[in-house]
Amino acid sequence: MVIPVAHDFICPWCWIGLSQARRLRAELGVQFEWRGFELYPEGMAWPPASTAEKSNRPPTPTRYDLALAAEGLEPVKGPPGMRTFRAHQALEYAKAKGVGQEYLERLYEAYWKQGLRINDLPVLKFLAAGLMDDLDELEGAVVDQRYRSEVVVFDDPAYAAGVYNVPTFWIGGERYAEQPYSVLKQAVIAARGDSGATGVYAGLDFNIPKDRPFVFINMATTMDGKIITGKRDEPVMDLGSKADHATMRYLESCADAVMIGAGTLRATPNIRFDDRLLRIVVSRSGDLDQSHAFFKAPRVATLGPSDTADWPRTLSMLKEKYGVGRLLCEGGSELNASLFRAGVVDEVFVTQTAKLKLGKDSPTIAGGEAFPRESVERWEIVSSKQVGDEVFLRYRR
Ligand SMILES: NC(=O)c1ccc[n+]([C@@H]2O[C@H](COP(=O)([O-])OP(=O)(O)OC[C@H]3O[C@@H](n4cnc5c(N)ncnc54)[C@H](OP(=O)(O)O)[C@@H]3O)[C@@H](O)[C@H]2O)c1
The missing domain is CATH 3.40.430.10 (Dihydrofolate Reductase, subunit A)
Known part of the structure; x- marks a missing residue:
């Protein structure tokens, strides 16, 4: 079973989604087809910084805090304000070379754990070392935007494709966005026909x-x-x-x-x-x-x-x-x-x-x-x- 997933590297929910995908692969043997959806394409303004004043209330966990904890992940923070078009181009090139999953994992780890700017060409080439033979060809594909048509951008094109959140998993004809692991797992089992x-x-x-x-x-x-x-x-x-x-x-x-x-x-x-x-x-x-x-x-x-x-x-x-x-x-x-x-x-x-x-x-x-x-x-x-x-x-x- 191959599950398409709409994702963007910089989305914190996708960091959780990657962990969920790893578990689904290990437990149910499913594969993933990662589709690039760029959250902040060129020209789109960054969201304004929060101006909420400190209050006397004790902090309560957000929905994201709870999802991270449910997945057993440590709180992490990637570098702020990053476009990801080149990273998506490089990933498409890696997919064409048959090493898409491995490269995707490297990109996510580099962003979320090491805070690397994964949209920069030297970083993309550094992370490809040992996985892809011809790093100049990788650079060419990124610079020429060879896979431009593969990357969908927010907002309207993404919405037109039925994607309002990343990650969105397509399982059994349904879309699952920002869902807990148990929901995804159940959906896979139902879609595989083990519905009894x-x-x-x-x-x-x-x-x-x-x-x-x-x-x-x-x-x-x-x-x-x-x-x-x-x-x-x-x-x-x-x-x-x-x-x-x-x-x-x-x-x-x-x-x-x-x-x-x-x-x-x-x-x-x-x-x-x-x-x-x-x-x-x-x-x-x-x-x-x-x-x-x-x-x-x-x-x-x-x-x-x-x-x-x-x-x-x-x-x-x-x-x-x-x-x-x-x-x-x-x-x-x-x-x-x-x-x-x-x-x-x-x-x-x-x-x-x-x-x-x-x-x-x-x-x-x-x-x-x-x-x-x-x-x-x-x-x-x-x-x-x-x-x-x-x-x-x-x-x-
Ligand atoms: N209804 C169900 O859900 C279900 C499920 C499974 C099986 N069954 C049925 O149950 C029957 C088989 O049950 P069973 O109790 O006869 O057999 P079993 O427990 O499947 O196998 C017994 C054999 O396993 C080996 N063995 C068991 N415990 C061992 C231990 N602690 N250390 C080393 N070897 C050990 C020995 O193999 P050696 O003989 O090679 O020394 C022993 O003779 C079959 O009819 C099967 O169809 C039904």
Whole structure:
């Protein structure tokens, strides 16, 4: 998915927008097409300096202060009063050379963090070093205004293009201007067609612990708590509805890595995950068919008994070595039990279907060894929502 974004380097809201775009790219794998909209083109006067008198009122945060804080960004101040036409020309040249995203990031960082005047040619060339081969050609493109028609200026031309604020993200045919991250993320998910899931767990945002990933489990059960429909070594995709499957994909989109037990792997020949996710399988025997669809992915890791004997250590390794901030475990019963026993599960998502399976040996969400009465754990329900004949439950430890 490629999302067009109307932006201008000097707009403080675009500094937030860049951070949001980075997160959307990391979490949902979307790409961005940055379109230059110049806020203060040649001839447009700068806004007058504020003449508000100091009052005795304690200061309250502005909408921008709140948006910065929500994005976890430090307050920053770029150099004042700058036109950006040449910077946009240079970015268009970088896009034509296939390094648009990298150059855009450099320009924003240079402006907002170092206070550089990024509309000056020497600065534009300095920031292009190592990214583009021919800096004289870059200069030529800027001086000749080769991409003049690509840059839209405020006010009227921008308004005619439907842009009243920067950033404006176009997602699924709608415009999103100066919106919080959760709104953008939800819009992307809805636009991608995972809409069955959107009403259930909208805009999930997890607090990642310092020393390990945030660990969450997602499972579907029958009304009698079983997690299978056929036999234990068979797939179970016929248990949940389309809404459940969409929810599963949505939860995967909220993760950096997905982990399953070898039993689930063997039982599900047609398993599929987005290639963005690190795939992790846990096995004691090491008896894993390497031709399985699971292994046809750029990033796969296998954990053995020495890893799972010390989950806290292994989880912190996953965070440090693989950059896993949010780890989704999709079962089965034995792997879940091992994580619960180690006390490393933060949340559990359960889709309870209105189906009945029976069977004293049919697995449930977690098998393993039972807790004694005095150690039975209490969890809290974060949310519960009925969709059709299913209840979507979210628990927190
Ligand atoms: N309803 C749902 O949401 C859902 C979700 C997932 C799975 N399922 C179903 O659940 C069934 C599979 O569940 P399951 O409990 O039998 O299997 P499982 O937990 O997926 O896998 C068990 C196997 O994983 C390995 N393993 C598990 N914990 C381990 C640990 N702590 N250390 C090292 N290895 C570990 C072992 O592999 P080795 O055998 O290689 O030693 C073990 O035999 C399947 O029928 C599947 O379709 C349902």
